[in-house]
Amino acid sequence: MRVAVTNLTFGYDYRTVLKDVSFKVNSGDFLAIVGNNGSGKSTLIKCILGINKIPPKRITLDDVDITEFKNFKSIGYVPQKFDDFNYEFPITVNEILQVSRYNKVTEDEKLELLDKIGILELQNENINELSGGELQRVFIVRSLMNNPKLLILDEPTAGVDKANVEGFYKTVNELNKEGITIMLITHNINESKANFTHTLSIHNGEVVMKEVLRGDDE
Ligand SMILES: Nc1ncnc2c1ncn2[C@@H]1O[C@H](COP(=O)(O)OP(=O)(O)O)[C@@H](O)[C@H]1O
Numbered sequence: 001m002r003v004a005v006t007n008l009t010f011g012y013d014y015r016t017v018l019k020d021v022s023f024k025v026n027s028g029d030f031l032a033i034v035g036n037n038g039s040g041k042s043t044l045i046k047c048i049l050g051i052n053k054i055p056p057k058r059i060t061l062d063d064v065d066i067t068e069f070k071n072f073k074s075i076g077y078v079p080q081k082f083d084d085f086n087y088e089f090p091i092t093v094n095e096i097l098q099v100s101r102y103n104k105v106t107e108d109e110k111l112e113l114l115d116k117i118g119i120l121e122l123q124n125e126n127i128n129e130l131s132g133g134e135l136q137r138v139f140i141v142r143s144l145m146n147n148p149k150l151l152i153l154d155e156p157t158a159g160v161d162k163a164n165v166e167g168f169y170k171t172v173n174e175l176n177k178e179g180i181t182i183m184l185i186t187h188n189i190n191e192s193k194a195n196f197t198h199t200l201s202i203h204n205g206e207v208v209m210k211e212v213l214r215g216d217d218e
């Protein structure tokens with residue numbers, strides 16, 4: 001999926017968080033977004049997800065203005081630390097996947113996805129028993145059930161130990177090679193520079209650096 005952000009300024013109440021942000025993501029890119037805490041990274045991706053409402057002519061998704069865009073199901077989203085989710089009650093991995101099954105994914109396809117993302121053996125586990133990294137993978141499987149063209153991961157490796165970070169990037173890299181466009185927020189740009197095609201650095205709501213690591217454009 002192509003994403004184009006043009007002169008986006010956005011804030012909550014009276015405070016401006018994003019200031020004149022512009023950048024492009026091409027189909028097949030693997031973009032890493034970096035920046036300090038509070039710099040506006042999560043706010044930016046919530047604009048792209050249609051969660052934060054913005055005026056027309058600021059963001060297009062596959063050349064459709066976001067204010068006209070309908071197909072948000074084609075964007076997979078794994079939120080930061082599951083701030084937006086709270087499962088205080090016991091629920092298994094399978095049940096979570098069941099709840100969010102908009103598309104008619106067959107049982108076999110679901111098992112295939114669990115296997116591919118490396119959590120087939122966790123399907124009957126209570127999600128409260130999972131590590132942060134395992135929970136990330138559950139949410140990746142969940143988003144893959146909608147066959148996304150764009151996968152957005154907000155700090156997926158925060159608090160995940162080094163060995164698991166490597167495994168995680170291997171998985172995400174495979175998804176990218178299969179053609180899924182990836183936008184990934186991270187604190188540590190060096191943890192997987194070999195996988196990223198582009199980086200975008202944000203400081204205090206402003207884009208301070210854009211880097212092309214692989215590929216052709218800009
Ligand atoms: N829903 C919200 N309402 C008001 N302020 C918010 C909201 N979400 C984030 N903020 C503020 O916007 C700023 C940027 O936050 P955020 O986008 O989460 O930064 P980052 O993801 O880079 O750490 C912070 O000062 C944060 O407190």
Ligand SMILES: [Mg+2]
Pocket residue numbers: 041042043080154
């Ligand atoms: Mg954030």
